[in-house]
Amino acid sequence: MRHTAAAFVLLASPAFAQTTPPREGPITCASPVAPDDTERTLKQRFGKEAVVQDLPGAEGEKYKGLVLFPKARDRRIEIAFTDDKAMRASGLTLRDAGKTSLWSVNGVTIGSSLADVQKANGKPFLVSGFEWDYGGFVTDWKGGALGRPLQGGCTVTIRFDKKSAAPKSLLGDGVKAPSDNATLVKWAPVVTEIGVNFPDR
Numbered sequence: 001m002r003h004t005a006a007a008f009v010l011l012a013s014p015a016f017a018q019t020t021p022p023r024e025g026p027i028t029c030a031s032p033v034a035p036d037d038t039e040r041t042l043k044q045r046f047g048k049e050a051v052v053q054d055l056p057g058a059e060g061e062k063y064k065g066l067v068l069f070p071k072a073r074d075r076r077i078e079i080a081f082t083d084d085k086a087m088r089a090s091g092l093t094l095r096d097a098g099k100t101s102l103w104s105v106n107g108v109t110i111g112s113s114l115a116d117v118q119k120a121n122g123k124p125f126l127v128s129g130f131e132w133d134y135g136g137f138v139t140d141w142k143g144g145a146l147g148r149p150l151q152g153g154c155t156v157t158i159r160f161d162k163k164s165a166a167p168k169s170l171l172g173d174g175v176k177a178p179s180d181n182a183t184l185v186k187w188a189p190v191v192t193e194i195g196v197n198f199p200d201r
Contacts, residue, residue, distance in 0.1 A: 021045050024102030029152025035198040039066055039086035073097035096192035105156055105194050112191040118179050121146040129175025130166040153199035160189040
């Protein structure tokens with residue numbers, strides 16, 4: 001019994017807790033991934049929960065990245081690196097995996113509504129037209145809170161989408177719709193992708 005009690009105290013101590021990487025909660029510029037992280041440091045920290053995979057890039061391309069919690073759809077984080085040797089993380093991405101993410105960025109998470117994001121931003125913002133390679137991304141935060149870098153210099157990108165087809169007035173790369181646009185609000189897309197981009201050195 002004494003051994004069990006001692007083990008419990010060890011597990012509950014702050015020193016032990018600091019060595020355990022977070023599995024959910026707010027994402028910052030330093031946690032759960034930091035700009036100076038490499039593939040090696042992330043594998044050391046997350047163990048079997050860090051796996052190299054092919055990840056989706058722009059215009060149908062694929063690239064090698066690292067996935068944290070690959071088997072847990074609500075915890076999954078995709079990490080890109082600045083070069084092929086994976087010596088420095090360039091940023092991370094949360095994607096819609098059919099489940100609301102347990103991670104959040106500035107109070108926004110996968111599945112957040114236009115109203116949720118507008119509230120976090122403090123004012124309306126612009127969204128690009130849908131159903132093309134760069135469709136649904138926020139293109140201008142209009143001076144709102146989400147347009148300001150996080151502490152540490154990271155910037156945030158957010159993308160909206162919905163499984164049903166978008167109204168014609170919201171289609172294409174020439175469209176920029178305000179988040180309080182009546183047609184957009186009625187269609188009600190949700191956040192399907194969040195990126196945290198680390199600053200260049």
